[in-house]
Amino acid sequence: MRNNRKIMIAGNWKEHLTVGQASIFLHGLEQTVQTRQSVEVVLFPNVLTLQPISMQLDRRKFRMGAQDGFYEDAGAYTGEVSMAMLRDLVHYVLVGHSERRHIFNENDDIASKKMQAAVRNGIMPVLCIGETLQERLAGETNQILHNQITAGLRNLTAREVGACVIAYEPVWAIGTGEFALPDQVSRAIDYIRKQVEHLFGERASENIRILYGGSVDDHNAGSFLSIAGCDGALVGGASLNYHKFAGIVESAYRVHQSRLGVR
Numbered sequence: 001m002r003n004n005r006k007i008m009i010a011g012n013w014k015e016h017l018t019v020g021q022a023s024i025f026l027h028g029l030e031q032t033v034q035t036r037q038s039v040e041v042v043l044f045p046n047v048l049t050l051q052p053i054s055m056q057l058d059r060r061k062f063r064m065g066a067q068d069g070f071y072e073d074a075g076a077y078t079g080e081v082s083m084a085m086l087r088d089l090v091h092y093v094l095v096g097h098s099e100r101r102h103i104f105n106e107n108d109d110i111a112s113k114k115m116q117a118a119v120r121n122g123i124m125p126v127l128c129i130g131e132t133l134q135e136r137l138a139g140e141t142n143q144i145l146h147n148q149i150t151a152g153l154r155n156l157t158a159r160e161v162g163a164c165v166i167a168y169e170p171v172w173a174i175g176t177g178e179f180a181l182p183d184q185v186s187r188a189i190d191y192i193r194k195q196v197e198h199l200f201g202e203r204a205s206e207n208i209r210i211l212y213g214g215s216v217d218d219h220n221a222g223s224f225l226s227i228a229g230c231d232g233a234l235v236g237g238a239s240l241n242y243h244k245f246a247g248i249v250e251s252a253y254r255v256h257q258s259r260l261g262v263r
C-alpha cells in the first residue's frame, strides 16, 4: 500500500515575495511543472499572497499551504492570522518551522497549540522538527526529535496523527547548501516513525507522512525520495526557481515509477 502513496513535494516560498512577484512566479511555475498523478505538489506562499495566489492557482496542478497560523481561533491578537481564518484557503500549514522556532522563539508548547488549532480547523499540519548542529555533534539528535514529536503531537488522537505530516529538517541543513546524507535521513525517518508507533500505534505510524527538508534541489532530490519511508520533500530555496522545482517534481515522479516497478 505504501508504494502507491503519492509523493509530496512542498515548496516553502520563504523569501519575501510581493503579490506581483508571487503572481509572476506562479505563472512561470505553471508553465514549467508537469502535472503527475503520483506527485502532490503543495505551494506555501506568504500570508499576504495566499488569497491572490489561490485565485490564480490551477487546482489540478497545485495545492496550497500556509507558512504559519495562530493557535487561537478568535480574539484580540493584533497582527496574528488564525487557523480559522486560513481554513477555507489552504490544505496544509507549516507548524514549528525552524525559522519560527529559532528567530521567533516558538517553543514546543506553541507548536502543540498550533497543531491542535490546525486539526480543529480541518487543515493538515506539517510539523517541522530537527536538531541543530550542536545537538547533532553532542549525540542528542534522537532526544531532540523525541521531545519535538511528543510535544507537537500532544493531545491529538491516533487518527488525527495519522493524517498529519512531519518534516524532518535538520537545522544545519536549512538554507546552507549542506544537506544531510541519505543514511542520516533514513535513520531519522525510521526513528520518527518508531516514536509515532510507540505513542499512537501502528496504524498512525503507517499513515503519517514523513518528509525530508534541508537544501533539497533537483540534483539531490532523488537520493532522498528513494529512501524507504520518505514520503516527500519540503523545499525552500530551490522552490523559488522554476527549473529546479520542476526537476524535483520529475525526480519524485521517477522514484514513484520505480517503486511501482515501472521502467
Ligand code: 13P
Binding pocket: 012, 097, 169, 173, 174, 175, 176, 177, 213, 214, 215, 216, 234, 235, 236, 237, 238
Ligand atoms: P532550503 O531548501 O532552502 O534549505 O530550506 C529548507 C526549508 O526550510 C523548507 O522549509
